[in-house]
Amino acid sequence: MESSDSLRYSKLVAFVIRNKCAACYRQFNRMEHLVEHMRTSYHSVHEPTCGVCGKHSRSFESMREHLIGPLPKAECERIFKDRGCDICLGIFGSRNALRNHRESCQLSRGNGLFNRMANLGISNDMRIENNRSKVVALGCKMVGGGSDGSLDLCARVCLTDEYENIIFQTYVKPLLPVTNYRYETTGIRPEFLRDAMPVRQASRKIQDFLCNGEPIWKIRSKGGRARILVGHGLDHDLKCLDLEYPAIIIR
Numbered sequence: 001m002e003s004s005d006s007l008r009y010s011k012l013v014a015f016v017i018r019n020k021c022a023a024c025y026r027q028f029n030r031m032e033h034l035v036e037h038m039r040t041s042y043h044s045v046h047e048p049t050c051g052v053c054g055k056h057s058r059s060f061e062s063m064r065e066h067l068i069g070p071l072p073k074a075e076c077e078r079i080f081k082d083r084g085c086d087i088c089l090g091i092f093g094s095r096n097a098l099r100n101h102r103e104s105c106q107l108s109r110g111n112g113l114f115n116r117m118a119n120l121g122i123s124n125d126m127r128i129e130n131n132r133s134k135v136v137a138l139g140c141k142m143v144g145g146g147s148d149g150s151l152d153l154c155a156r157v158c159l160t161d162e163y164e165n166i167i168f169q170t171y172v173k174p175l176l177p178v179t180n181y182r183y184e185t186t187g188i189r190p191e192f193l194r195d196a197m198p199v200r201q202a203s204r205k206i207q208d209f210l211c212n213g214e215p216i217w218k219i220r221s222k223g224g225r226a227r228i229l230v231g232h233g234l235d236h237d238l239k240c241l242d243l244e245y246p247a248i249i250i251r
Contacts (some may be wrong), residue, residue, distance in 0.1 A: 019033070020034070021034060021037060024055060024056045024057070025053075037185075040185065048060050048062070049063075050063065050066060050067065050076055050091075051091030052073075052075060052076040052079050052091060053073065053075070057187065059187035059188075060089060061187070061189075063089050067080045067084065067089065068080065068086075079091060082095070083095060084098070085098060085101055085102060087102075133161035133162060133167065133227065134162075134228060135161070135162045135227065135228045135230060136159055136160070136161060136167065136209075136210065136227045136228070136229055136230070137159065137160045137161075137229075137230050137231050138157070138158075138159055138206070138229060138230075138231045138234065138238075139157070139158045139231060139237070140154045140156065140237040140240060141154075141155055141156040141157075141188065142154060142155065142182070142186070143155040143174070143178045143181050143186060144178065144179055144180030144181070144182055145174065145176045145177065145178055145179055147179070149179045149180025151176070152236070153175075153176055153178060154172055154174060154237070154240040155171060155172060155173075155174060155178070155186065155192075155196075156169070156170070156171050156172065156188060157169065157170060157172055157202055157206065157241065159206065159209070167209075168205070168206070168209070170196065170197050170202060171188070171192050171193055171196035171197070172193075172196055172198065172202045173193050173196040173197065173198050173199060174199055175199060175200075178193065199242070200242065203241045203242055206241070206243060207243055207244070207245065209227070210226060210227050210229055211225075211226050211227075212225040212226055212227055213225055214226045216244065216245070216246065219246045219249060220248070220249075221249060226249055227249075228249055228250075228251060229245055229249065229250045230250075230251045234250055
């Protein structure tokens with residue numbers, strides 16, 4: 001009887017592990033659901049990550065809930081309360097290291113950035129004009145529009161260079177009303193888009209950066225100033241941004 005129970009338990013454990021996302025630890029009843037989650041989640045190294053268990057979160061708010069929310073993970077909560085920065089959510093090796101960090105925390109209230117991070121860790125990074133990268137990656141997060149929330153609307157956009165440095169990121173306000181924020185996969189709430197950059201303004205800014213001063217009709221595959229654009233599902237992202245860019249320079 002015990003061996004039968006042990007066998008059932010081992011099968012259950014294997015089932016859970018087999019259908020668990022390695023990045024956000026979300027669990028699924030079926031393998032195809034996990035595959036679909038991995039296909040659409042696009043977990044990034046730039047997402048807030050727990051310094052204890054390594055879990056990825058969609059926003060600083062989600063990470064804060066994971067560490068000190070109503071139902072935090074016990075071990076992560078214990079370590080964070082002992083050695084964690086309550087501003088940037090970083091976790092340090094000792095209390096002394098934490099004290100030294102707090103004096104120079106880049107998200108501290110003293111340097112004025114705290115008030116500009118009303119969107120819980122996402123700021124409109126305006127270094128876009130000064131970056132000299134020749135290869136740029138584009139990624140978007142979509143919320144839902146339409147009566148059933150199935151229409152993809154771009155609500156957040158991010159550009160990174162070939163070294164995974166963030167060039168530009170911002171929430172964007174879609175042209176159509178949002179009916180489904182898809183919070184479980186996007187981490188986006190209504191207040192994040194309330195004062196966000198209009199999508200057309202973001203599109204113009206991104207297009208100007210990609211063209212790099214070169215007229216779009218003059219862009220060629222080699223020898224020009226325009227930047228190479230890479231990414232997953234770019235046709236869909238560019239369509240949602242209503243952004244034109246020559247296919248000869250898209251990878």
